[in-house]
Amino acid sequence: MTDTAQAASGLGTADSRREQMLRAALEVIAERGYADTRIADVAERIGISPALVIYYFKTKDQLLTESIRYLDNIWYAVGQRRMAELPTAAARIEEIVAMSCLPEADAEPRSSWTLWLDFWTLAARNPEVAGLRQRDDERWREMVSSLVTDGQQAGEFRVVDADNFAILLCSLLDGLAIQIALDDPVVGPERAFDLCMQFIAEQLGFEWKDSQRARNGGYQAGQSNGARQEGR
Amino acid sequence: MTDTAQAASGLGTADSRREQMLRAALEVIAERGYADTRIADVAERIGISPALVIYYFKTKDQLLTESIRYLDNIWYAVGQRRMAELPTAAARIEEIVAMSCLPEADAEPRSSWTLWLDFWTLAARNPEVAGLRQRDDERWREMVSSLVTDGQQAGEFRVVDADNFAILLCSLLDGLAIQIALDDPVVGPERAFDLCMQFIAEQLGFEWKDSQRARNGGYQAGQSNGARQEGR
DNA sequence: CATCTTTGACTGAATGTTCAGTCTAGAAAC
DNA sequence: GTTTCTAGACTGAACATTCAGTCAAAGATG
Numbered sequence: 272m273t274d275t276a277q278a279a280s281g282l283g284t285a286d287s288r289r290e291q292m293l294r295a296a297l298e299v300i301a302e303r304g305y306a307d308t309r310i311a312d313v314a315e316r317i318g319i320s321p322a323l324v325i326y327y328f329k330t331k332d333q334l335l336t337e338s339i340r341y342l343d344n345i346w347y348a349v350g351q352r353r354m355a356e357l358p359t360a361a362a363r364i365e366e367i368v369a370m371s372c373l374p375e376a377d378a379e380p381r382s383s384w385t386l387w388l389d390f391w392t393l394a395a396r397n398p399e400v401a402g403l404r405q406r407d408d409e410r411w412r413e414m415v416s417s418l419v420t421d422g423q424q425a426g427e428f429r430v431v432d433a434d435n436f437a438i439l440l441c442s443l444l445d446g447l448a449i450q451i452a453l454d455d456p457v458v459g460p461e462r463a464f465d466l467c468m469q470f471i472a473e474q475l476g477f478e479w480k481d482s483q484r485a486r487n488g489g490y491q492a493g494q495s496n497g498a499r500q501e502g503r
Numbered sequence: 504m505t506d507t508a509q510a511a512s513g514l515g516t517a518d519s520r521r522e523q524m525l526r527a528a529l530e531v532i533a534e535r536g537y538a539d540t541r542i543a544d545v546a547e548r549i550g551i552s553p554a555l556v557i558y559y560f561k562t563k564d565q566l567l568t569e570s571i572r573y574l575d576n577i578w579y580a581v582g583q584r585r586m587a588e589l590p591t592a593a594a595r596i597e598e599i600v601a602m603s604c605l606p607e608a609d610a611e612p613r614s615s616w617t618l619w620l621d622f623w624t625l626a627a628r629n630p631e632v633a634g635l636r637q638r639d640d641e642r643w644r645e646m647v648s649s650l651v652t653d654g655q656q657a658g659e660f661r662v663v664d665a666d667n668f669a670i671l672l673c674s675l676l677d678g679l680a681i682q683i684a685l686d687d688p689v690v691g692p693e694r695a696f697d698l699c700m701q702f703i704a705e706q707l708g709f710e711w712k713d714s715q716r717a718r719n720g721g722y723q724a725g726q727s728n729g730a731r732q733e734g735r
Numbered sequence: 736c737a738t739c740t741t742t743g744a745c746t747g748a749a750t751g752t753t754c755a756g757t758c759t760a761g762a763a764a765c
Numbered sequence: 766g767t768t769t770c771t772a773g774a775c776t777g778a779a780c781a782t783t784c785a786g787t788c789a790a791a792g793a794t795g
Binding site: 303304305306307385388389391392394395396401404405408409412435438439441442443444445446447449450452453454455456457458462463466469470 | 535536537538539617620621623624626627628633636637640641644667670671673674675676677678679681682684685686687688689690694695698701702
Binding site: 737738742743744746750752753754755756761764 | 766767768769770771772773774775776777778779780781782783784785786787788789790791792793794795
Protein backbone atom coordinates (compact mmCIF):
# COMPACT_ATOMS: atom_id res chain seq x y z
CA MET A 272 0.00 0.00 0.00
CA THR A 273 0.95 3.63 0.01
CA ASP A 274 3.64 3.69 -2.63
CA THR A 275 1.38 3.94 -5.63
CA ALA A 276 -0.18 7.22 -4.65
CA GLN A 277 2.89 9.27 -5.26
CA ALA A 278 4.88 6.84 -7.31
CA ALA A 279 2.16 6.74 -9.92
CA SER A 280 1.63 10.46 -9.88
CA GLY A 281 4.97 10.81 -11.56
CA LEU A 282 6.84 12.77 -8.96
CA GLY A 283 10.05 10.92 -9.28
CA THR A 284 12.65 13.57 -9.20
CA ALA A 285 14.19 16.23 -7.09
CA ASP A 286 13.20 17.10 -3.59
CA SER A 287 9.76 15.57 -3.77
CA ARG A 288 11.66 12.32 -3.62
CA ARG A 289 13.29 13.37 -0.40
CA GLU A 290 10.00 14.27 1.09
CA GLN A 291 8.45 11.09 -0.13
CA MET A 292 11.15 9.21 1.68
CA LEU A 293 10.75 11.22 4.84
CA ARG A 294 7.08 10.48 4.88
CA ALA A 295 7.65 6.82 4.21
CA ALA A 296 10.22 6.73 6.97
CA LEU A 297 7.72 8.17 9.42
CA GLU A 298 5.18 5.60 8.44
CA VAL A 299 7.62 2.80 8.95
CA ILE A 300 8.83 4.20 12.24
CA ALA A 301 5.27 4.46 13.43
CA GLU A 302 4.67 0.84 12.55
CA ARG A 303 7.88 -0.89 13.46
CA GLY A 304 9.46 1.54 15.86
CA TYR A 305 12.52 3.65 15.32
CA ALA A 306 15.00 0.99 16.27
CA ASP A 307 13.55 -1.63 14.00
CA THR A 308 13.22 0.54 10.96
CA ARG A 309 15.37 -0.71 8.14
CA ILE A 310 16.37 1.22 5.09
CA ALA A 311 14.94 -1.56 3.03
CA ASP A 312 11.54 -1.00 4.62
CA VAL A 313 11.47 2.62 3.65
CA ALA A 314 12.66 1.84 0.16
CA GLU A 315 10.19 -0.94 -0.34
CA ARG A 316 7.33 1.24 0.77
CA ILE A 317 7.83 3.59 -2.13
CA GLY A 318 9.03 0.93 -4.48
CA ILE A 319 12.63 1.94 -4.93
CA SER A 320 15.97 0.42 -4.22
CA PRO A 321 17.59 0.80 -0.82
CA ALA A 322 20.58 2.28 -2.53
CA LEU A 323 18.54 5.23 -3.61
CA VAL A 324 17.71 6.06 -0.07
CA ILE A 325 21.39 6.24 0.71
CA TYR A 326 21.84 8.26 -2.42
CA TYR A 327 19.63 10.97 -0.98
CA PHE A 328 20.55 10.67 2.65
CA LYS A 329 24.11 9.71 3.20
CA THR A 330 23.32 7.42 6.09
CA LYS A 331 20.44 5.69 7.72
CA ASP A 332 20.90 7.84 10.73
CA GLN A 333 20.49 10.95 8.67
CA LEU A 334 17.32 9.72 7.11
CA LEU A 335 15.75 8.91 10.42
CA THR A 336 16.92 12.01 12.17
CA GLU A 337 15.63 14.18 9.40
CA SER A 338 12.33 12.45 9.36
CA ILE A 339 11.92 13.28 13.00
CA ARG A 340 12.74 16.88 12.32
CA TYR A 341 10.23 16.84 9.52
CA LEU A 342 7.55 15.52 11.84
CA ASP A 343 8.38 18.08 14.42
CA ASN A 344 8.09 21.00 12.05
CA ILE A 345 4.92 19.87 10.41
CA TRP A 346 3.22 19.33 13.69
CA TYR A 347 4.13 22.73 14.98
CA ALA A 348 3.05 24.38 11.75
CA VAL A 349 -0.31 22.70 11.92
CA GLY A 350 -0.69 23.97 15.44
CA GLN A 351 0.10 27.51 14.43
CA ARG A 352 -2.28 27.44 11.53
CA ARG A 353 -5.10 26.13 13.63
CA MET A 354 -4.51 28.67 16.34
CA ALA A 355 -4.76 31.41 13.80
CA GLU A 356 -8.17 30.24 12.73
CA LEU A 357 -9.72 30.30 16.14
CA PRO A 358 -11.24 33.37 17.71
CA THR A 359 -10.97 32.99 21.45
CA ALA A 360 -8.15 31.96 23.72
CA ALA A 361 -10.39 29.31 25.22
CA ALA A 362 -11.07 27.81 21.81
CA ARG A 363 -7.38 27.83 20.98
CA ILE A 364 -6.34 26.11 24.11
CA GLU A 365 -9.03 23.56 23.55
CA GLU A 366 -7.65 22.91 20.12
CA ILE A 367 -4.22 22.28 21.57
CA VAL A 368 -5.66 19.76 23.93
CA ALA A 369 -7.58 18.16 21.12
CA MET A 370 -4.46 17.91 18.99
CA SER A 371 -2.73 16.14 21.82
CA CYS A 372 -5.50 13.78 22.73
CA LEU A 373 -7.90 13.14 19.93
CA PRO A 374 -7.03 11.13 16.88
CA GLU A 375 -8.16 12.85 13.73
CA ALA A 376 -10.35 11.49 11.01
CA ASP A 377 -7.78 12.05 8.31
CA ALA A 378 -5.06 10.08 10.01
CA GLU A 379 -1.87 11.46 8.59
CA PRO A 380 1.28 9.44 8.66
CA ARG A 381 2.66 12.18 10.86
CA SER A 382 0.18 11.37 13.51
CA SER A 383 0.52 8.13 15.39
CA TRP A 384 1.21 8.90 18.98
CA THR A 385 3.86 6.24 19.25
CA LEU A 386 6.06 8.38 17.07
CA TRP A 387 6.45 10.72 20.00
CA LEU A 388 7.55 7.95 22.26
CA ASP A 389 10.30 7.11 19.85
CA PHE A 390 11.13 10.76 19.58
CA TRP A 391 11.65 11.09 23.31
CA THR A 392 13.60 7.90 23.59
CA LEU A 393 15.85 8.99 20.81
CA ALA A 394 16.34 12.39 22.35
CA ALA A 395 17.71 10.73 25.43
CA ARG A 396 20.84 9.69 23.57
CA ASN A 397 21.10 11.68 20.41
CA PRO A 398 22.19 15.23 21.19
CA GLU A 399 20.91 16.59 17.92
CA VAL A 400 17.46 15.20 18.49
CA ALA A 401 17.66 16.32 22.08
CA GLY A 402 18.09 19.89 20.94
CA LEU A 403 15.20 19.53 18.58
CA ARG A 404 12.93 18.22 21.25
CA GLN A 405 13.88 20.89 23.66
CA ARG A 406 13.16 23.63 21.21
CA ASP A 407 9.89 21.98 20.31
CA ASP A 408 8.79 21.77 23.91
CA GLU A 409 9.75 25.33 24.51
CA ARG A 410 7.71 26.43 21.53
CA TRP A 411 4.60 24.71 22.78
CA ARG A 412 5.02 26.09 26.24
CA GLU A 413 5.36 29.55 24.85
CA MET A 414 2.32 29.05 22.73
CA VAL A 415 0.30 28.07 25.74
CA SER A 416 1.83 30.71 27.89
CA SER A 417 1.05 33.56 25.56
CA LEU A 418 -2.36 32.14 24.94
CA VAL A 419 -3.04 32.34 28.62
CA THR A 420 -1.77 35.87 28.84
CA ASP A 421 -3.97 36.87 25.94
CA GLY A 422 -6.94 35.25 27.52
CA GLN A 423 -6.28 37.00 30.76
CA GLN A 424 -6.10 40.38 29.12
CA ALA A 425 -9.27 39.66 27.26
CA GLY A 426 -10.89 38.83 30.55
CA GLU A 427 -11.52 35.24 29.54
CA PHE A 428 -9.21 33.76 32.16
CA ARG A 429 -8.47 34.29 35.77
CA VAL A 430 -5.01 35.42 36.71
CA VAL A 431 -2.50 32.67 37.26
CA ASP A 432 1.19 32.45 36.49
CA ALA A 433 1.22 31.78 32.78
CA ASP A 434 4.61 30.13 32.63
CA ASN A 435 3.95 27.74 35.43
CA PHE A 436 0.61 26.91 34.00
CA ALA A 437 2.18 26.22 30.61
CA ILE A 438 4.65 23.79 32.10
CA LEU A 439 1.94 22.03 33.97
CA LEU A 440 -0.38 21.76 31.01
CA CYS A 441 2.27 20.69 28.53
CA SER A 442 3.54 18.04 30.89
CA LEU A 443 0.07 16.83 31.53
CA LEU A 444 -0.55 16.58 27.82
CA ASP A 445 2.62 14.60 27.34
CA GLY A 446 1.65 12.26 30.11
CA LEU A 447 -1.80 11.74 28.72
CA ALA A 448 -0.31 11.20 25.29
CA ILE A 449 1.61 8.26 26.67
CA GLN A 450 -1.54 6.62 27.90
CA ILE A 451 -3.21 7.24 24.61
CA ALA A 452 -0.26 6.02 22.61
CA LEU A 453 -0.19 2.84 24.61
CA ASP A 454 -3.91 2.30 24.38
CA ASP A 455 -4.51 2.36 28.07
CA PRO A 456 -7.97 0.95 28.63
CA VAL A 457 -8.70 3.42 31.40
CA VAL A 458 -7.36 6.58 29.86
CA GLY A 459 -8.64 6.74 26.33
CA PRO A 460 -8.62 9.81 24.13
CA GLU A 461 -12.02 11.13 25.14
CA ARG A 462 -11.49 10.76 28.82
CA ALA A 463 -8.08 12.33 28.59
CA PHE A 464 -9.54 15.20 26.67
CA ASP A 465 -12.36 15.76 29.11
CA LEU A 466 -10.23 15.54 32.18
CA CYS A 467 -7.72 17.86 30.73
CA MET A 468 -10.31 20.43 29.74
CA GLN A 469 -11.89 20.28 33.14
CA PHE A 470 -8.54 20.88 34.69
CA ILE A 471 -7.89 23.85 32.45
CA ALA A 472 -11.28 25.39 32.92
CA GLU A 473 -10.89 25.09 36.62
CA GLN A 474 -7.43 26.55 36.69
CA LEU A 475 -8.19 29.38 34.36
CA GLY A 476 -11.64 29.93 35.74
CA PHE A 477 -13.85 29.66 32.72
CA GLU A 478 -16.86 27.60 31.89
CA TRP A 479 -16.36 24.57 29.80
CA LYS A 480 -19.29 22.59 28.56
CA ASP A 481 -18.38 19.08 27.59
CA SER A 482 -20.38 17.83 24.64
CA GLN A 483 -19.87 19.92 21.53
CA ARG A 484 -16.72 18.54 20.02
CA ALA A 485 -18.02 15.64 18.03
CA ARG A 486 -15.29 13.11 18.18
CA ASN A 487 -12.94 13.69 15.31
CA GLY A 488 -13.96 15.81 12.36
CA GLY A 489 -13.91 19.31 13.69
CA TYR A 490 -12.83 21.09 16.73
CA GLN A 491 -16.07 22.81 17.48
CA ALA A 492 -19.61 22.31 16.38
CA GLY A 493 -20.86 25.88 16.46
CA GLN A 494 -18.06 28.30 15.81
CA SER A 495 -18.73 28.65 12.08
CA ASN A 496 -15.88 27.80 9.72
CA GLY A 497 -16.36 24.09 9.54
CA ALA A 498 -14.00 24.00 6.60
CA ARG A 499 -10.61 23.16 8.01
CA GLN A 500 -9.59 19.92 6.53
CA GLU A 501 -5.86 19.70 6.98
CA GLY A 502 -5.18 19.11 3.31
CA ARG A 503 -2.63 16.33 3.51
CA MET B 504 34.96 -1.82 35.31
CA THR B 505 32.00 -2.51 37.49
CA ASP B 506 32.28 -6.23 37.60
CA THR B 507 34.46 -6.42 40.67
CA ALA B 508 31.96 -5.13 43.18
CA GLN B 509 29.65 -8.09 43.09
CA ALA B 510 31.90 -10.55 41.33
CA ALA B 511 34.47 -10.24 44.06
CA SER B 512 31.94 -10.30 46.83
CA GLY B 513 31.48 -13.95 46.14
CA LEU B 514 27.91 -14.06 45.03
CA GLY B 515 28.71 -16.05 41.99
CA THR B 516 26.27 -18.84 41.65
CA ALA B 517 22.62 -19.61 41.56
CA ASP B 518 19.94 -17.02 41.23
CA SER B 519 22.08 -14.21 42.46
CA ARG B 520 23.72 -14.60 39.08
CA ARG B 521 20.43 -13.99 37.40
CA GLU B 522 19.79 -10.95 39.44
CA GLN B 523 23.27 -9.70 38.87
CA MET B 524 22.62 -9.94 35.17
CA LEU B 525 19.30 -8.23 35.41
CA ARG B 526 20.86 -5.36 37.26
CA ALA B 527 23.68 -5.13 34.79
CA ALA B 528 21.19 -5.17 31.96
CA LEU B 529 19.35 -2.26 33.48
CA GLU B 530 22.54 -0.31 33.82
CA VAL B 531 23.43 -0.90 30.23
CA ILE B 532 19.96 -0.06 29.03
CA ALA B 533 20.06 3.14 30.98
CA GLU B 534 23.33 4.09 29.36
CA ARG B 535 23.00 2.89 25.80
CA GLY B 536 19.29 2.58 25.40
CA TYR B 537 17.25 -0.55 25.07
CA ALA B 538 17.74 -0.94 21.36
CA ASP B 539 21.49 -0.61 21.50
CA THR B 540 22.02 -2.95 24.38
CA ARG B 541 24.07 -5.96 23.38
CA ILE B 542 24.43 -9.16 25.26
CA ALA B 543 28.16 -8.65 25.22
CA ASP B 544 27.73 -5.35 27.08
CA VAL B 545 25.86 -6.96 29.87
CA ALA B 546 28.32 -9.80 30.07
CA GLU B 547 31.31 -7.55 30.02
CA ARG B 548 29.93 -5.43 32.78
CA ILE B 549 30.02 -8.28 35.21
CA GLY B 550 33.04 -9.89 33.70
CA ILE B 551 31.53 -13.02 32.29
CA SER B 552 31.18 -14.56 28.91
CA PRO B 553 28.24 -13.66 26.70
CA ALA B 554 27.46 -17.30 26.44
CA LEU B 555 26.67 -17.39 30.10
CA VAL B 556 24.02 -14.79 29.68
CA ILE B 557 22.34 -16.95 27.10
CA TYR B 558 22.70 -19.88 29.42
CA TYR B 559 20.58 -18.16 32.02
CA PHE B 560 18.19 -16.36 29.73
CA LYS B 561 17.45 -18.30 26.63
CA THR B 562 17.38 -15.24 24.45
CA LYS B 563 18.37 -11.63 24.49
CA ASP B 564 14.78 -10.66 24.37
CA GLN B 565 14.07 -12.62 27.50
CA LEU B 566 16.89 -10.98 29.36
CA LEU B 567 15.77 -7.52 28.45
CA THR B 568 12.12 -8.15 28.99
CA GLU B 569 12.78 -9.64 32.37
CA SER B 570 15.01 -6.81 33.36
CA ILE B 571 12.17 -4.45 32.67
CA ARG B 572 9.86 -6.53 34.75
CA TYR B 573 12.46 -6.54 37.48
CA LEU B 574 12.67 -2.76 37.38
CA ASP B 575 8.96 -2.46 37.46
CA ASN B 576 8.55 -4.65 40.50
CA ILE B 577 11.36 -3.12 42.48
CA TRP B 578 10.11 0.33 41.87
CA TYR B 579 6.63 -0.49 42.98
CA ALA B 580 7.89 -2.34 46.04
CA VAL B 581 9.95 0.65 47.05
CA GLY B 582 6.88 2.79 46.69
CA GLN B 583 4.84 0.52 48.89
CA ARG B 584 7.48 0.36 51.56
CA ARG B 585 7.87 4.08 51.70
CA MET B 586 4.15 4.64 51.84
CA ALA B 587 3.96 2.34 54.80
CA GLU B 588 6.50 4.39 56.69
CA LEU B 589 4.73 7.68 56.35
CA PRO B 590 2.00 8.84 58.68
CA THR B 591 -0.29 11.16 56.73
CA ALA B 592 -1.86 10.94 53.32
CA ALA B 593 -0.32 14.26 52.45
CA ALA B 594 3.15 13.01 53.28
CA ARG B 595 2.58 9.88 51.27
CA ILE B 596 1.45 11.68 48.24
CA GLU B 597 4.40 13.98 48.53
CA GLU B 598 6.67 10.97 48.59
CA ILE B 599 5.14 9.70 45.39
CA VAL B 600 5.80 12.98 43.72
CA ALA B 601 9.34 13.00 45.07
CA MET B 602 9.95 9.53 43.75
CA SER B 603 8.84 10.65 40.35
CA CYS B 604 10.73 13.90 40.24
CA LEU B 605 13.71 13.96 42.49
CA PRO B 606 16.84 11.99 41.85
CA GLU B 607 18.06 10.24 44.95
CA ALA B 608 21.47 10.34 46.50
CA ASP B 609 21.93 6.62 46.36
CA ALA B 610 21.40 6.42 42.67
CA GLU B 611 20.38 2.86 42.11
CA PRO B 612 20.78 1.34 38.74
CA ARG B 613 17.06 0.99 38.73
CA SER B 614 16.65 4.69 38.70
CA SER B 615 17.66 6.62 35.65
CA TRP B 616 14.60 8.22 34.25
CA THR B 617 15.49 7.34 30.70
CA LEU B 618 14.74 3.75 31.56
CA TRP B 619 11.09 4.66 31.64
CA LEU B 620 11.23 6.19 28.23
CA ASP B 621 12.57 2.94 26.89
CA PHE B 622 9.95 1.10 28.82
CA TRP B 623 7.16 3.03 27.20
CA THR B 624 8.62 2.80 23.75
CA LEU B 625 8.98 -0.91 24.15
CA ALA B 626 5.45 -1.25 25.41
CA ALA B 627 4.22 0.24 22.19
CA ARG B 628 5.20 -2.87 20.26
CA ASN B 629 5.78 -5.65 22.69
CA PRO B 630 2.45 -6.97 23.96
CA GLU B 631 4.00 -8.57 27.00
CA VAL B 632 5.64 -5.37 28.09
CA ALA B 633 2.48 -3.52 27.21
CA GLY B 634 0.59 -5.63 29.69
CA LEU B 635 3.21 -5.00 32.29
CA ARG B 636 3.11 -1.29 31.82
CA GLN B 637 -0.61 -1.20 31.95
CA ARG B 638 -0.75 -3.10 35.17
CA ASP B 639 1.95 -0.88 36.59
CA ASP B 640 0.10 2.25 35.69
CA GLU B 641 -3.05 0.90 37.13
CA ARG B 642 -1.30 0.10 40.37
CA TRP B 643 0.03 3.59 40.77
CA ARG B 644 -3.30 5.10 39.99
CA GLU B 645 -4.91 2.93 42.57
CA MET B 646 -2.31 3.84 45.08
CA VAL B 647 -2.95 7.50 44.52
CA SER B 648 -6.64 7.01 44.38
CA SER B 649 -6.91 5.20 47.67
CA LEU B 650 -4.50 7.62 49.21
CA VAL B 651 -6.82 10.41 48.29
CA THR B 652 -9.82 8.60 49.64
CA ASP B 653 -8.00 7.97 52.89
CA GLY B 654 -6.98 11.56 53.13
CA GLN B 655 -10.50 12.65 52.55
CA GLN B 656 -11.87 10.45 55.26
CA ALA B 657 -9.20 11.71 57.60
CA GLY B 658 -10.27 15.20 56.77
CA GLU B 659 -6.92 16.08 55.27
CA PHE B 660 -8.25 16.60 51.78
CA ARG B 661 -11.18 18.27 50.19
CA VAL B 662 -13.62 16.10 48.29
CA VAL B 663 -12.79 15.51 44.66
CA ASP B 664 -13.26 12.51 42.45
CA ALA B 665 -10.38 10.29 43.50
CA ASP B 666 -10.15 8.30 40.29
CA ASN B 667 -10.09 11.29 38.05
CA PHE B 668 -7.57 12.97 40.24
CA ALA B 669 -5.37 9.89 40.15
CA ILE B 670 -5.37 9.84 36.39
CA LEU B 671 -4.52 13.47 36.25
CA LEU B 672 -1.73 13.26 38.76
CA CYS B 673 -0.17 10.13 37.35
CA SER B 674 -0.22 11.55 33.86
CA LEU B 675 1.26 14.76 35.07
CA LEU B 676 4.01 12.87 36.81
CA ASP B 677 4.76 10.93 33.66
CA GLY B 678 4.90 14.11 31.67
CA LEU B 679 7.20 15.78 34.12
CA ALA B 680 9.34 12.68 34.19
CA ILE B 681 9.94 13.10 30.48
CA GLN B 682 11.24 16.59 30.95
CA ILE B 683 13.44 15.45 33.78
CA ALA B 684 14.70 12.44 31.88
CA LEU B 685 15.63 14.65 28.97
CA ASP B 686 17.28 17.26 31.12
CA ASP B 687 15.04 20.06 30.08
CA PRO B 688 16.68 23.27 31.17
CA VAL B 689 13.37 24.84 32.10
CA VAL B 690 11.74 21.95 33.90
CA GLY B 691 14.28 20.50 36.24
CA PRO B 692 13.54 18.15 39.13
CA GLU B 693 12.98 20.81 41.77
CA ARG B 694 10.70 22.92 39.73
CA ALA B 695 8.74 19.91 38.61
CA PHE B 696 8.40 18.83 42.19
CA ASP B 697 7.28 22.22 43.40
CA LEU B 698 4.80 22.80 40.63
CA CYS B 699 3.36 19.40 41.09
CA MET B 700 2.98 19.79 44.84
CA GLN B 701 1.35 23.15 44.39
CA PHE B 702 -1.07 21.62 41.98
CA ILE B 703 -1.90 18.83 44.38
CA ALA B 704 -2.26 21.06 47.39
CA GLU B 705 -4.58 23.28 45.46
CA GLN B 706 -6.66 20.43 44.13
CA LEU B 707 -6.92 18.62 47.40
CA GLY B 708 -7.16 21.77 49.40
CA PHE B 709 -4.37 21.45 51.89
CA GLU B 710 -1.49 23.64 52.86
CA TRP B 711 1.85 22.83 51.41
CA LYS B 712 4.93 24.63 52.56
CA ASP B 713 7.83 24.32 50.18
CA SER B 714 11.09 24.10 52.10
CA GLN B 715 11.34 20.98 54.22
CA ARG B 716 12.48 18.38 51.82
CA ALA B 717 16.21 18.85 51.57
CA ARG B 718 17.05 17.95 48.02
CA ASN B 719 18.27 14.41 47.72
CA GLY B 720 19.33 12.29 50.67
CA GLY B 721 16.28 10.13 50.51
CA TYR B 722 12.99 11.02 51.96
CA GLN B 723 14.12 10.81 55.48
CA ALA B 724 17.48 11.58 56.96
CA GLY B 725 17.80 8.46 59.06
CA GLN B 726 17.58 5.28 57.02
CA SER B 727 20.78 3.87 58.53
CA ASN B 728 22.52 1.54 56.11
CA GLY B 729 24.91 3.97 54.59
CA ALA B 730 26.70 1.00 53.18
CA ARG B 731 24.91 0.25 49.96
CA GLN B 732 27.10 1.72 47.31
CA GLU B 733 26.21 0.13 44.01
CA GLY B 734 29.69 -0.28 42.66
CA ARG B 735 29.70 1.01 39.10
C1' DC C 736 18.83 17.24 -37.41
C1' DA C 737 21.73 13.43 -36.48
C1' DT C 738 25.65 12.62 -33.48
C1' DC C 739 28.22 12.84 -29.21
C1' DT C 740 28.65 14.21 -24.21
C1' DT C 741 27.13 15.20 -19.82
C1' DT C 742 24.59 14.70 -15.84
C1' DG C 743 21.42 13.16 -12.46
C1' DA C 744 18.46 9.42 -10.96
C1' DC C 745 18.64 4.93 -10.10
C1' DT C 746 19.76 -0.23 -9.50
C1' DG C 747 21.78 -5.01 -8.39
C1' DA C 748 25.32 -7.22 -6.82
C1' DA C 749 29.07 -7.20 -3.68
C1' DT C 750 31.40 -6.15 0.82
C1' DG C 751 32.00 -5.94 5.50
C1' DT C 752 30.52 -5.69 10.06
C1' DT C 753 28.02 -6.65 13.91
C1' DC C 754 25.74 -9.65 16.79
C1' DA C 755 22.64 -13.37 18.63
C1' DG C 756 22.86 -17.74 19.43
C1' DT C 757 25.46 -22.64 19.19
C1' DC C 758 28.83 -25.99 20.24
C1' DT C 759 32.60 -28.19 22.68
C1' DA C 760 34.81 -28.94 26.41
C1' DG C 761 36.75 -27.79 30.89
C1' DA C 762 36.01 -26.79 35.85
C1' DA C 763 33.09 -26.79 40.14
C1' DA C 764 29.77 -28.47 43.10
C1' DC C 765 27.19 -31.91 45.14
C1' DG D 766 30.53 -39.30 38.74
C1' DT D 767 26.74 -36.81 37.49
C1' DT D 768 24.94 -32.35 37.19
C1' DT D 769 25.54 -27.55 37.10
C1' DC D 770 28.28 -23.62 35.50
C1' DT D 771 31.24 -21.33 32.61
C1' DA D 772 34.34 -19.80 28.84
C1' DG D 773 36.11 -19.49 24.02
C1' DA D 774 35.78 -20.20 19.46
C1' DC D 775 32.59 -20.28 15.91
C1' DT D 776 28.49 -19.88 12.73
C1' DG D 777 24.88 -17.68 10.24
C1' DA D 778 21.93 -14.10 9.23
C1' DA D 779 20.73 -9.49 8.92
C1' DC D 780 21.79 -5.22 7.43
C1' DA D 781 24.06 -0.73 6.15
C1' DT D 782 26.93 0.95 2.91
C1' DT D 783 29.77 0.80 -1.44
C1' DC D 784 30.59 0.12 -6.24
C1' DA D 785 30.25 -0.17 -10.92
C1' DG D 786 27.38 0.73 -13.93
C1' DT D 787 22.59 1.45 -16.68
C1' DC D 788 19.26 4.58 -18.55
C1' DA D 789 17.10 8.58 -20.13
C1' DA D 790 16.75 13.30 -20.79
C1' DA D 791 19.09 17.62 -21.73
C1' DG D 792 22.63 20.08 -23.93
C1' DA D 793 26.39 20.80 -27.10
C1' DT D 794 28.51 20.24 -31.83
C1' DG D 795 28.92 19.61 -36.43
